Amino acid sequence: MKAHLAGELRLMTDADLHEYWKQARWPKPDPATWSKSAHVTQPNSNASVFSPLRYALTLLPPETVHFASAQVDPFGYLLEAINATEWVEFCRAHHHPWLARVWLAAASQLLAERRLVMKAHGWADTWDKLRESRTTSAADDFYIARLNHDHRGIQPRSESFINARLAEARQDNDQTFLRRYRRAKQHAGKRAGVGLAEKYLVAYWLELPQGFPGLCFFSDLALHSFLTHLRLRTADNTSWPITQIRLRLGLIQAAPRGHLITGAIIEGKTIRLTTSICQKSPYSVPIKNWPR
Numbered sequence: 640m641k642a643h644l645a646g647e648l649r650l651m652t653d654a655d656l657h658e659y660w661k662q663a664r665w666p667k668p669d670p671a672t673w674s675k676s677a678h679v680t681q682p683n684s685n686a687s688v689f690s691p692l693r694y695a696l697t698l699l700p701p702e703t704v705h706f707a708s709a710q711v712d713p714f715g716y717l718l719e720a721i722n723a724t725e726w727v728e729f730c731r732a733h734h735h736p737w738l739a740r741v742w743l744a745a746a747s748q749l750l751a752e753r754r755l756v757m758k759a760h761g762w763a764d765t766w767d768k769l770r771e772s773r774t775t776s777a778a779d780d781f782y783i784a785r786l787n788h789d790h791r792g793i794q795p796r797s798e799s800f801i802n803a804r805l806a807e808a809r810q811d812n813d814q815t816f817l818r819r820y821r822r823a824k825q826h827a828g829k830r831a832g833v834g835l836a837e838k839y840l841v842a843y844w845l846e847l848p849q850g851f852p853g854l855c856f857f858s859d860l861a862l863h864s865f866l867t868h869l870r871l872r873t874a875d876n877t878s879w880p881i882t883q884i885r886l887r888l889g890l891i892q893a894a895p896r897g898h899l900i901t902g903a904i905i906e907g908k909t910i911r912l913t914t915s916i917c918q919k920s921p922y923s924v925p926i927k928n929w930p931r
Contacts, residue, residue: 640891641723644746648715651753656711659753664842670696670717671708679850688850688922691899695741698729714745736897737856737915744855744893748844751888755841836871837884844890851922852912855892856899859885861912865903868910 651659660667674696678687696704703720710716721742730739801820808816840862845853854862859882866881885892893899900922902913912922 640743641718644743644750644891645715645718647750648712648718648746651712653711659749659756660711663752663756667711668713668845669708670713671705674699674701674704681849690846690850691738691852691856691893692741692745692845693850695738712749714742715749718742718746737894737899739894740891741855741893743891744853745845747889747891748841748855751841751844751890754888755837834884836866836881837888839866839869839871840881840885840890841888849924851924852900852914853893855890856894857892857903858898858901859892861898861900861902865910865912868903868905 673693677690677694677697679690679693680687699721703717707713707716707720726742727739730736804816805820807813840854843853844855847853854865857865862885863881897915899914899916900912901915904911904913906923909923909925914922
C-alpha cells in the first residue's frame, strides 16, 4: 500500500504541487509547528485536546520533521522517509495500534483533495489518469477545467498551446472541443457536483477543528454515526455509502483495526466521541460548534 500511494504521489511534479496549494482552501501543512505539542489548547479556554496526528509527529526525530516541513509535500516526504515496518513495531510496542498507518492516511489526504478539486472544476476523470496517459482528450479536460476557473487564480495553459489546439480542432471539425471552449470562455462550463460528505471527509481527514482527532482515526461505523449526526449522511441507512465515498476518494484510515474513535454519540446538544484509549476527559463538544 505504501509503494502504491508513494507511486501516485511521485506522479505530481513540484510545479503540480505548487499549483495544488494555490487551489486548496488551506495553506501547506507545517509538521514542524504541529510537532511542538501533542495537545491543542481550546479557544477561550485553558483546556486542551489530545491530537493524535500531532502526537505522531512528536515521536519523530526533530530534524526529520523540520526537513519534511520544507518540502512541497510534507506528508508525502514522511511516507517515503519513514521505515514503515519499524514504525508499525514502534506503535505496537508502545500500545498505539491506531497510529500505525498515520503517514498513509496523511499522504492519502493530498490525493483525495486533488481529486475533489478537479471534480469540482468539472473534470470527470481523475487527475492521475492525465499524468499517466498524456492523451489529447485528458489534456483537453484539464485545460477546460482550468479555463472555467481562471477567475479563481488558476492559470490556464499558454496561448500558443490553445492556438495550436484550436487550429487542430477546426481542421478536424472537432465541434465538441470548440463548443466546450466557447462555453468555458463564457464561464458557462458544466461543473460536476461535489457532495457535502465528500468535502467534509477530505477537509477534516487528518484533524477535526480545535485539534480533535481527524476522521482517519474513526472506524467506518463511527464515521457513519458522526456524519449522520451532522446531517451529512447519504440517503442510505447503512454505513456503506460513506465507506464507498472514502474508498472512491482513496482515503486511507489510520488503522484498519483498533481504531482510536469507536463511536459518535449524541448526548443532549453535545456529540461525544468514544475512544479505545484511556484519557482524562472524553472528546465532546457542542453540536453547534462542529462546522458543516
